[in-house]
Amino acid sequence: MTNKRYILIALIALAVTIPATGCAGVAVKESTxxxxxxxxxxxxxxSVTLSSETExxxxxxxxxxxxxxxxxVSSLKSNDSYTVAIETKLPMDKVVKLYxxxxxxxxxxxxxxxxxEGFYKYSGSKGNELFAFNFQLDLDNKKTVTGTLVYEKKP
Incomplete structure (x- = not known):
């Protein structure tokens, strides 16, 4: 079930990213x-790199x-923009406080x-940098927090 969730996140990110980059002249290749x-x-x-690697x-x-x-759990890199999907058993309030x-x-x-309750979203900027994060508490077990960390530096 967890893998399906991350595949869905990657597909959504891909669906959002491709129109932003323009569909003409798009080439897909497996990274070597x-x-x-x-x-x-x-x-x-x-370029956009979608990765299921845990790095x-x-x-x-x-x-x-x-x-x-x-x-x-996965990541998305697009030129100078990075999105890292995370998962933790730390309490929601500690995760929010950390970031x-x-x-x-x-x-x-x-x-x-x-x-x-069970959801937190933040975005901030300084100069040409953006930092954003969002977290949600798993409503089934109420112990797992999932979310994303986003960093972007515009030229």
């Missing part, structure tokens, strides 16, 4: 660097906290925040 990833390139030089994509900022209790504290200390200015 990593098994379990697919790279999509456009004639315009843009952080190269270029993702190293100062964004990822303690051992937070597992990476909210990071955003505050890194001087991101809050752009959007939404909080409901």
């Amino acid at each position: 660097e990593d098994k379990g990833s697919v790279t999509i390139k456009t004639d315009g030089g843009k 952080i994509p190269k270029g993702f900022p190293t100062d964004i906290p990822l303690p051992v209790e937070v597992g990476v 909210q504290d990071y955003a505050d200390k890194a001087n991101y200015k809050e752009v959007f925040k939404m909080s409901e």
Whole structure:
């Protein structure tokens, strides 16, 4: 069941990304660097890499906290934009505090925040950088928190 959820997340990301990059001249190839990833390139030089690897994509900022209790389940890299899907058994409030504290200390200015029971979403910016995260508590077991960390640096 978990794998189906991540495949669905990847397909949604792909569906959103392809129209943004333009459908003309899109080539799909299996990456030779990593098994379990697919790279999509456009004639315009843009690329998107979808990965089911449990590693952080190269270029993702190293100062964004990822303690051992937070597992990476998949990622999406598009030029200077990174999305990392995570899963953890840490309590929801501790996960939110970890990333909210990071955003505050890194001087991101809050752009959007939404909080409901079992759900939290934040986005902030500083200069040409964006940092966003969203988390949701598994409603069945109420012990697993899943979500995404997003970092983008515009040229």
